[in-house]
Amino acid sequence: MKRRSMLKSMGVASLGMVTPSFAKGERLVEPYKVKEESITTEILVVGGGTTGTIAAIQAGRAGAETILIESGSQLGGTTTTGGVSFPGIFHAWGKQIIGGIGWELVMDCVELNGDKLPNFSKIPDSHWKHQVTINAPLYTLLAEEKCLEAGVNIRYYESPTQIEFKKGKWIVETVGKGTKTTIVCNQIIDCTGNALIASMAGYDVLREKDTQPGSLIFRLGGYKYDALNLTKIPKKYHRVLRQNMLENSKRESREHTYVPYSYVYVPGADSTTSEVHTQANNEGRNTLLNLVRTLKTFPGCDNLKLVDLKTETAVRETYRIDGLYKMNKDDYTSGKVFDDALSHSFYPIDLHREGKSIYQEFLKPDVVASIPLRSLIPKRSQNFLVAGRCVSSDRLANSALRVQASCMGMGQAAAVAAVLASKQGISPAEVDINEIKDLLKKHGAIVPTQV
Amino acid sequence: MVKLHLFMVLKTLLGGLVLSSFSQENPPLRYMQVATIKSSINEEESIVSKYKDTLTNDLIYLCKSNNDVPLYYYKNVKGEVCFDDECRLLDIVVYWNITGRYLGFELPKEEFLSKYDHEPFSEKEYQRLHTLLADSSIPLDAVSFEKLVEQPQNEEGTVDAVSGATSKSVADMVVKGAAYTTYKLWNIVNGPTMDIVSELTGKQLTPTLIHRILQSPDNNDRLWALNRIDSTTELTLDLETSLLEIIASNDFYLAYSAIQSLDAMHLKSTELQQRLFSTYPKANHSIQKELIKKLLEAPILSSEVVTVSRGLLLSLNGQQLDDILKLYSKQGVNDLETYKEVSKILDNKNKYISKKAYDFLINIQSDDEFIMERLKAYKN
Numbered sequence: 001m002k003r004r005s006m007l008k009s010m011g012v013a014s015l016g017m018v019t020p021s022f023a024k025g026e027r028l029v030e031p032y033k034v035k036e037e038s039i040t041t042e043i044l045v046v047g048g049g050t051t052g053t054i055a056a057i058q059a060g061r062a063g064a065e066t067i068l069i070e071s072g073s074q075l076g077g078t079t080t081t082g083g084v085s086f087p088g089i090f091h092a093w094g095k096q097i098i099g100g101i102g103w104e105l106v107m108d109c110v111e112l113n114g115d116k117l118p119n120f121s122k123i124p125d126s127h128w129k130h131q132v133t134i135n136a137p138l139y140t141l142l143a144e145e146k147c148l149e150a151g152v153n154i155r156y157y158e159s160p161t162q163i164e165f166k167k168g169k170w171i172v173e174t175v176g177k178g179t180k181t182t183i184v185c186n187q188i189i190d191c192t193g194n195a196l197i198a199s200m201a202g203y204d205v206l207r208e209k210d211t212q213p214g215s216l217i218f219r220l221g222g223y224k225y226d227a228l229n230l231t232k233i234p235k236k237y238h239r240v241l242r243q244n245m246l247e248n249s250k251r252e253s254r255e256h257t258y259v260p261y262s263y264v265y266v267p268g269a270d271s272t273t274s275e276v277h278t279q280a281n282n283e284g285r286n287t288l289l290n291l292v293r294t295l296k297t298f299p300g301c302d303n304l305k306l307v308d309l310k311t312e313t314a315v316r317e318t319y320r321i322d323g324l325y326k327m328n329k330d331d332y333t334s335g336k337v338f339d340d341a342l343s344h345s346f347y348p349i350d351l352h353r354e355g356k357s358i359y360q361e362f363l364k365p366d367v368v369a370s371i372p373l374r375s376l377i378p379k380r381s382q383n384f385l386v387a388g389r390c391v392s393s394d395r396l397a398n399s400a401l402r403v404q405a406s407c408m409g410m411g412q413a414a415a416v417a418a419v420l421a422s423k424q425g426i427s428p429a430e431v432d433i434n435e436i437k438d439l440l441k442k443h444g445a446i447v448p449t450q451v
Numbered sequence: 452m453v454k455l456h457l458f459m460v461l462k463t464l465l466g467g468l469v470l471s472s473f474s475q476e477n478p479p480l481r482y483m484q485v486a487t488i489k490s491s492i493n494e495e496e497s498i499v500s501k502y503k504d505t506l507t508n509d510l511i512y513l514c515k516s517n518n519d520v521p522l523y524y525y526k527n528v529k530g531e532v533c534f535d536d537e538c539r540l541l542d543i544v545v546y547w548n549i550t551g552r553y554l555g556f557e558l559p560k561e562e563f564l565s566k567y568d569h570e571p572f573s574e575k576e577y578q579r580l581h582t583l584l585a586d587s588s589i590p591l592d593a594v595s596f597e598k599l600v601e602q603p604q605n606e607e608g609t610v611d612a613v614s615g616a617t618s619k620s621v622a623d624m625v626v627k628g629a630a631y632t633t634y635k636l637w638n639i640v641n642g643p644t645m646d647i648v649s650e651l652t653g654k655q656l657t658p659t660l661i662h663r664i665l666q667s668p669d670n671n672d673r674l675w676a677l678n679r680i681d682s683t684t685e686l687t688l689d690l691e692t693s694l695l696e697i698i699a700s701n702d703f704y705l706a707y708s709a710i711q712s713l714d715a716m717h718l719k720s721t722e723l724q725q726r727l728f729s730t731y732p733k734a735n736h737s738i739q740k741e742l743i744k745k746l747l748e749a750p751i752l753s754s755e756v757v758t759v760s761r762g763l764l765l766s767l768n769g770q771q772l773d774d775i776l777k778l779y780s781k782q783g784v785n786d787l788e789t790y791k792e793v794s795k796i797l798d799n800k801n802k803y804i805s806k807k808a809y810d811f812l813i814n815i816q817s818d819d820e821f822i823m824e825r826l827k828a829y830k831n
Binding site for chain 2: 060061062063091094095096099100101103104107117119120121122124125150151442443444446
């Protein structure tokens with residue numbers, strides 16, 4: 001009996017000796033429950049893309065309590081998740097026209113990655129030569145760091161479902177992974193790129209019958225362009241094979257080819273809802289897969305490989321707000337400086353038509369466009385701003401001002417207007433425009449001035 | 452058959468595109484751009500040195516002033532260019548600035564350029580050629596001779612040379628009807644000789660010459676000079692002044708490049724640091740950031756810079772403050788007066804700004820009573 005109990009106790013002891021401590025931590029957990037809470041803030045930025053990231057940093061730095069909600073998992077949007085990692089254009093005609101937080105972020109990225117800036121002093125023969133190549137993953141990290149440092153409360157994986165204006169406050173319902181949150185705020189900046197919140201709030205939004213295609217960006221490897229016998233490959237594939245071989249970070253001003261990234265067009269791509277964005281992703285990925293299969297049949301491409309694919313289809317055009325002022329193409333191409341201009345924009349009119357051709361119209365020497373505050377404010381709105389590609393503009397003006405540097409400039413401008421409006425308990429349209437300009441300048445933004 | 456057609460078209464189109472050398476009573480034709488070095492009244496072009504172009508065995512001539520300042524390079528380009536046994540003489544003088552930038556060309560007396568139909572260039576066409584040669588970004592180095600003529604594909608995808616014509620993409624880069632002349636000259640002007648002459652000047656650089664190149668009206672020349680300043684370059688007063696003028700200018704890229712050109716060795720000079728920081732208050736925010744980054748490299752930060760920057764602290768935005776506090780930390784600034792000034796920022800209503808000051812002061816672990824009191828008040 002003694003022997004038996006001894007053996008038993010030995011068994012227990014030896015089991016205890018070999019069982020690691022982490023194997024003992026198992027316990028029954030509470031059933032999955034959605035956490036419901038209500039939080040307040042001064043400024044709510046919806047969308048952490050190219051524009052929203054800058055807006056949130058600016059609002060935080062201006063001393064406002066700021067929440068940034070983003071439906072994805074990282075900041076940067078088109079610049080990072082969409083793969084258009086060469087933002088521009090910050091310089092025109094030998095001068096810097098967009099500075100502030102967007103430029104600071106780009107420069108930090110360039111320097112940390114050991115990249116070189118293009119020669120901005122030289123007027124380029126192609127506008128894209130002044131785009132600045134950045135390391136997108138690094139940009140994501142820096143953007144997040146700057147947000148957190150500015151005290152921004154970032155909430156990833158969250159999307160708004162309902163919005164209501166009550167007693168001078170916006171009440172926004174959001175859902176996320178395991179969260180259902182009510183955010184009460186003084187001012188909203190809609191940086192969704194799709195005017196989603198403006199629409200949800202009941203403000204008018206507009207859309208073209210046919211929108212420009214989106215782009216799914218990728219990179220190929222496993223072949224040598226110079227060794228290909230192009231006479232054996234149909235001409236329509238030359239461009240994709242060539243563009244793919246250009247290394248964006250190594251291009252020089254003398255580089256004289258195409259924009260150095262590979263993409264497939266996704267007609268009608270829309271990122272407004274999960275449903276349509278999924279559809280745009282499916283379509284883009286399907287097109288790419290077929291392209292890869294086709295390319296592999298060409299001589300010299302047998303070992304062709306897909307080496308990189310961006311997370312989602314980047315979208316050019318969806319909805320625009322009907323704002324207090326609708327910028328038109330003439331405003332843009334004439335470089336009109338509005339009394340309430342808060343930011344510059346510089347890009348050719350650049351309309352991708354049905355994915356087959358691009359209508360381009362370049363700005364004349366010394367012309368730089370400006371963006372007025374009124375284009376960021378939906379008609380009949382209160383305590384509400386929009387920034388990014390969905391600002392109030394006609395289609396052609398929009399095809400130019402939608403680019404990243406312009407969006408960054410708008411994001412910073414919208415945030416300053418929102419912070420001042422919040423502090424004064426009024427709507428952005430009621431804030432003294434000079435006060436907005438002064439604060440923007442103080443934060444390093446370049447504010448257009450009338451000559 | 453197709454090949455033969457292509458050849459005939461090439462012959463017809465390009466055969467006459469080189470320089471014609473038959474006689475015509477005209478003065479020499481000369482087209483020149485703005486020069487990098489503008490000769491002063493006392494300077495005469497008098498000294499010519501010769502260098503061998505190791506790639507082509509041609510001679511490259513350097514023209515200097517009588518006080519030994521390199522002014523420009525030139526090369527006589529002569530040779531026969533033949534198509535189908537028909538040859539014509541190419542005879543032209545090509546000039547480069549000392550930075551390698553195209554300066555101009557000159558045709559010997561009685562020479563002129565002609566198009567494929569033997570029609571001489573008009574004045575407008577010479578100007579167009581001159582403009583095209585000056586544009587180094589034109590992709591004529593990447594275009595093969597064969598691509599100078601269009602090779603449209605027929606339905607079967609084979610080449611049909613019968614309809615060959617100057618290709619659309621090339622048409623924008625050449626003088627109409629003189630594709631080969633443009634192509635040939637552009638590749639001479641923007642080819643290896645450009646790099647050779649740039650390198651030759653690089654070996655002769657002195658602070659005085661860099662200073663003179665920085666006075667060039669052409670930004671490419673100025674960038675060329677800025678990119679060649681290194682730790683061994685002595686910053687004479689003239690050169691230092693030129694650099695500071697560029698830094699204070701509104702051309703971001705030039706100003707940025709001028710800041711980048713300074714080396715830690717140069718920053719041993721506290722006077723330079725002070726002059727550099729004196730540009731800070733009026734500089735664009737992007738340049739301000741670069742100025743502070745440069746001062747981080749200084750072996751020892753000038754006390755004058757500390758004093759002047761201290762006076763700015765209360766008016767800075769959060770990011771500017773962050774930059775300057777990082778400069779203080781990196782450079783070990785440890786005077787109580789500065790610390791006390793930083794502690795005043797704790798009262799700033801903008802928590803982003805006041806937190807910057809708090810983080811800095813916590814890090815220095817000052818036992819000064821005034822500062823400790825302020826930190827305590829901030830925490831509460």
